[in-house]
Amino acid sequence: MSALAQLGDNLALGFSAALAPLNLLLGLAGVIMGTAIGVLPGIGPALTISLLLPLTFGMDPVGAFILFGGIYYGAMYGGSTTSILVRMPGEASSVMTALDGYAMTRQGRGGAALATAAIGSFVAGTFATVMLMLMAPALVEVALGFGPTEYFALMMLALTALSGMAGHAPAKGAFATFLGLAIGTIGIDLQTGQARFTFGVPGLLGGLNVVIVTVGLFAVGEVFWHAAQPRTSGEEPAQLGGPVRLTREDWRRSVPAWCRGTVIGFFTGVLPGAGATVASFLSYAAEQRVSRTPEEFGRGAIEGVAGPEAANNASAGGSLVPLLALGIPGSGTTAVMLAAFQMYGLQPGPLLFTQQSGLIWGLIASLYVSNVLLLVLNLPLIRVWVRLLQVPRSLLFAAVLVFATLGVYSLNNSVFDVVVVYVLGVMAFFMRRHGLPLAPTVLGVVLGPLLEQHFRRAMAISGGDPTVFFTRPVSAAILALAVAVLVVPAIVRARAARH
Amino acid sequence: MSPDQRLAAVLIAGGAAYLVGAFQIGTLAGQYAAVGPRVFPLIVGVGLLGTAAWMAVPTAVPTQLPPVRWRVAAASAFVFLAYIGALQVVGYLVATTVFIVVESRLLGSRAWTRDAIVSLAITAAVFGVFRLLLGLRLPAGLLG
Numbered sequence: 001m002s003a004l005a006q007l008g009d010n011l012a013l014g015f016s017a018a019l020a021p022l023n024l025l026l027g028l029a030g031v032i033m034g035t036a037i038g039v040l041p042g043i044g045p046a047l048t049i050s051l052l053l054p055l056t057f058g059m060d061p062v063g064a065f066i067l068f069g070g071i072y073y074g075a076m077y078g079g080s081t082t083s084i085l086v087r088m089p090g091e092a093s094s095v096m097t098a099l100d101g102y103a104m105t106r107q108g109r110g111g112a113a114l115a116t117a118a119i120g121s122f123v124a125g126t127f128a129t130v131m132l133m134l135m136a137p138a139l140v141e142v143a144l145g146f147g148p149t150e151y152f153a154l155m156m157l158a159l160t161a162l163s164g165m166a167g168h169a170p171a172k173g174a175f176a177t178f179l180g181l182a183i184g185t186i187g188i189d190l191q192t193g194q195a196r197f198t199f200g201v202p203g204l205l206g207g208l209n210v211v212i213v214t215v216g217l218f219a220v221g222e223v224f225w226h227a228a229q230p231r232t233s234g235e236e237p238a239q240l241g242g243p244v245r246l247t248r249e250d251w252r253r254s255v256p257a258w259c260r261g262t263v264i265g266f267f268t269g270v271l272p273g274a275g276a277t278v279a280s281f282l283s284y285a286a287e288q289r290v291s292r293t294p295e296e297f298g299r300g301a302i303e304g305v306a307g308p309e310a311a312n313n314a315s316a317g318g319s320l321v322p323l324l325a326l327g328i329p330g331s332g333t334t335a336v337m338l339a340a341f342q343m344y345g346l347q348p349g350p351l352l353f354t355q356q357s358g359l360i361w362g363l364i365a366s367l368y369v370s371n372v373l374l375l376v377l378n379l380p381l382i383r384v385w386v387r388l389l390q391v392p393r394s395l396l397f398a399a400v401l402v403f404a405t406l407g408v409y410s411l412n413n414s415v416f417d418v419v420v421v422y423v424l425g426v427m428a429f430f431m432r433r434h435g436l437p438l439a440p441t442v443l444g445v446v447l448g449p450l451l452e453q454h455f456r457r458a459m460a461i462s463g464g465d466p467t468v469f470f471t472r473p474v475s476a477a478i479l480a481l482a483v484a485v486l487v488v489p490a491i492v493r494a495r496a497a498r499h
Numbered sequence: 500m501s502p503d504q505r506l507a508a509v510l511i512a513g514g515a516a517y518l519v520g521a522f523q524i525g526t527l528a529g530q531y532a533a534v535g536p537r538v539f540p541l542i543v544g545v546g547l548l549g550t551a552a553w554m555a556v557p558t559a560v561p562t563q564l565p566p567v568r569w570r571v572a573a574a575s576a577f578v579f580l581a582y583i584g585a586l587q588v589v590g591y592l593v594a595t596t597v598f599i600v601v602e603s604r605l606l607g608s609r610a611w612t613r614d615a616i617v618s619l620a621i622t623a624a625v626f627g628v629f630r631l632l633l634g635l636r637l638p639a640g641l642l643g
Contacts, residue, residue, distance in 0.1 A: 228572035
């Protein structure tokens with residue numbers, strides 16, 4: 001069978017799953033929930049998916065992932081609305097949008113800004129899903145030849161890349177990664193049955209469930225942190241002003257920005273470590289550079305909204321490529337999604353593509369559906385989304401704590417698990433205070449046990465010879481890349497400091 | 500000492516404790532594995548210590564700790580802990596209704612009536628979804 005016919009078959013299979021009434025409903029629920037959390041500052045996709053993990057435990061995995069996919073795409077879109085209208089980015093990935101988006105609103109062009117964000121997100125999301133559909137199976141073909149050595153190297157790359165994103169404080173990013181790896185070593189060693197770091201507590205023998213860790217760090221920690229912040233008020237909601245549509249001139253300026261943003265976003269998303277936020281920054285910088293009127297940026301240039309909004313949506317699609325094809329997440333949200341796969345006893349990677357093709361292709365097809373739903377739903381509902389900002393922060397945070405507590409309790413009917421979540425929440429609070437990033441820790445917890453497993457398997461195969469990681473070409477190349485992502489930014493910084 | 504150096508001191512102590520724990524993992528004589536259960540934790544422990552020490556090195560941009568409302572933070576952490584305890588004693592329904600009202604007051608809400616109504620609605624909705632729709636168990640406490 002030709003590759004094209006194969007793709008057609010897979011897509012047909014996927015759409016038959018995605019368009020089943022219940023799954024369609026879940027996709028709809030996902031994009032609505034995703035947009036809502038995108039609008040609300042302090043609540044993001046990683047937090048929401050981790051809160052929902054315990055609830056979806058008994059669900060069919062296909063439906064659960066359709067829900068999560070909708071949340072992921074919806075959140076990327078939702079952040080833009082409040083950036084544009086209130087200069088209050090709902091997500092870090094929408095910070096760039098606030099610059100020109102809010103300026104446009106002040107000039108009475110908020111409608112055009114919202115329209116370019118919505119259409120740009122749709123274009124980018126659809127293109128990214130097409131690329132995901134084409135690239136992931138190709139990557140699977142390559143990965144079929146991978147052994148434990150290569151997987152070890154890939155996981156090292158994911159960990160170093162994300163920890164390297166800590167920017168001006170590389171030590172903190174690196175420590176956060178090791179902290180995650182350390183948490184991951186708690187529990188019985190599966191190969192030898194030795195208890196490690198359990199201190200005689202029976203509840204720790206099975207290790208810390210990744211669901212518990214993500215809820216503790218992302219949900220409870222986030223609420224503790226925001227509760228303790230001095231109150232700030234956003235800008236007054238500006239009048240929308242002008243119809244939600246684009247003029248001919250807006251189209252002319254938006255289309256190239258969407259295209260550039262999409263390409264930048266998708267490939268930034270595929271790379272481990274660099275997520276939606278980096279994608280939107282890169283896209284904004286690129287727009288400013290190619291513009292013939294760079295002085296307009298920050299004062300209401302439509303490209304400054306079109307590019308970054310396309311980029312953050314495309315990066316969501318891109319980040320699913322390594323997650324689905326290799327089982328390697330490169331960001332906080334995809335790490336939580338890997339935790340979701342593990343909860344169902346599934347390990348994403350080449351095997352999953354062949355054994356659970358209904359699941360994978362159902363998810364991919366549902367991303368197309370989500371994109372259409374987002375475009376159709378969002379523009380007419382903009383006034384509803386803005387009103388969401390009036391939900392009192394106090395009640396919202398109290399409700400998140402209740403959900404976190406009960407969700408975790410219901411996993412094993414265990415109060416001990418809830419106490420662990422509490423401790424992790426307090427830890428996350430202090431990490432945020434001292435500028436330690438949380439995403440590398442979660443990635444460390446999720447990947448740590450796998451990393452160790454592959455390390456020991458590779459060493460067993462090589463008869464205890466550690467040079468195996470450097471003599472196999474693919475593994476050596478990936479490890480070199482892993483070192484490069486740590487060293488190169490340091491050199492660049494050192495050079496910049498000297499000048 | 501800068502904030503980063505104080506943090507580094509605490510984390511070095513934590514890393515050292517982890518490393519001590521890693522050394523205490525038993526390895527059985529004549530074990531088959533090429534790499535035993537101790538090796539990976541030892542590497543991680545060295546990593547923790549090394550990166551914590553690295554944090555003590557002054558950076559070009561000194562870290563400034565963001566302001567925190569400590570009293571609110573401590574109070575809401577305490578109330579949340581009390582909630583977890585109360586779930587055991589008085590059960591889900593009572594504990595949750597009271598917790599939402601108290602916590603949102605702590606976080607600055609001054610609308611008692613609204614909070615009470617919303618709290619009842621959230622409690623009922625969670626009960627409906629968890630217990631009735633998904634059939635999950637919620638802590639019943641001594642009263643349930």
